[in-house]
Amino acid sequence: MTVKIACLQLDIAFGNPAENEQRVEKEIEKIAKDRPDIIVLPELWTTGYDLTRLDEIADEDGTRTKAFIQKLAKTHHVNIVAGSVAKKTANGVTNTMYIADRNGAIVGEYSKLHLFQLMNEHLYLQSGEKMGLFTLENARCAGVICYDIRFPEWIRAHMVQGAEVLFVVAEWPLPRLSHWRTLLAARAIENQCYVIACNRAGSDPNNVFAGHSLVIDPWGEIVAEASEQPCTLTAQIDLAKVNEVRKQIPIFADRRIDDYIAAEKNLQKSVDKSFHNHV
Ligand SMILES: NC(=O)CCC(=O)C(=O)O
Numbered sequence: 183m184t185v186k187i188a189c190l191q192l193d194i195a196f197g198n199p200a201e202n203e204q205r206v207e208k209e210i211e212k213i214a215k216d217r218p219d220i221i222v223l224p225e226l227w228t229t230g231y232d233l234t235r236l237d238e239i240a241d242e243d244g245t246r247t248k249a250f251i252q253k254l255a256k257t258h259h260v261n262i263v264a265g266s267v268a269k270k271t272a273n274g275v276t277n278t279m280y281i282a283d284r285n286g287a288i289v290g291e292y293s294k295l296h297l298f299q300l301m302n303e304h305l306y307l308q309s310g311e312k313m314g315l316f317t318l319e320n321a322r323c324a325g326v327i328c329y330d331i332r333f334p335e336w337i338r339a340h341m342v343q344g345a346e347v348l349f350v351v352a353e354w355p356l357p358r359l360s361h362w363r364t365l366l367a368a369r370a371i372e373n374q375c376y377v378i379a380c381n382r383a384g385s386d387p388n389n390v391f392a393g394h395s396l397v398i399d400p401w402g403e404i405v406a407e408a409s410e411q412p413c414t415l416t417a418q419i420d421l422a423k424v425n426e427v428r429k430q431i432p433i434f435a436d437r438r439i440d441d442y443i444a445a446e447k448n449l450q451k452s453v454d455k456s457f458h459n460h461v
Pocket residue numbers: 225298301327328329330332352353354355358361
């Protein structure tokens with residue numbers, strides 16, 4: 183089964199949800215004419231990293247964002263992986279992804295687990311605690327947010343549950359573009375899944391962002407890659423390829439989970455004591 187993807191690699195107006203909603207609405211109206219199955223938005227697309235003003239601009243319980251994407255999804259009969267937004271909760275603000283299906287139903291929600299200290303997230307945001315699993319177009323999907331891609335264990339946990347497509351939404355800065363490309367390819371190869379990664383373009387007062395949204399197949403080949411500029415990246419993916427690659431090299435069957443757990447807990451007798459004595 184083939185699925186047509188469109189990643190909106192937007193520039194984001196700093197701390198201006200109303201302006202960003204207008205931009206997204208206009209872009210989705212334009213792209214919907216090409217009949218994509220799934221539209222993907224970047225991380226924190228309503229506010230950007232205007233973290234000091236979250237009290238004013240974060241979305242109370244995500245209510246406004248959910249209603250906004252539900253309406254667009256229904257109007258254009260398209261699934262939307264709606265990047266993430268700052269969601270105000272009783273326990274603080276989270277960096278939260280919402281997913282709406284073609285009928286306008288919210289079918290997934292995920293709050294970023296790993297907070298990125300280099301961009302001060304730990305000072306202003308709370309981390310989530312639930313996994314980002316959902317189903318779209320009969321495909322089992324996982325959603326993670328930016329810095330999360332540096333934690334292969336977290337992504338593997340989703341893949342072990344049967345995910346075939348990994349959505350990554352991001353505000354990834356330009357100086358680490360090579361990390362972005364390499365980490366995404368590694369996540370695709372080691373999990374034998376499609377990776378659909380939507381980054382933002384442009385800059386804010388603290389960072390220039392990398393763009394380079396990517397679609398990578400389960401063999402690690404790049405299907406499509408954007409430039410640094412604001413644009414829409416489109417690609418067609420063939421879900422049958424996931425099973426083909428997983429059959430060819432059966433890494434999920436070959437995993438030695440008990441050995442990994444024992445090794446992490448330092449229970450393996452084979453580890454030389456002198457190893458731990460080195461400073
Ligand atoms: N918004 C983010 O989580 C950025 C992560 C990042 O830049 C990294 O190098 O990791």
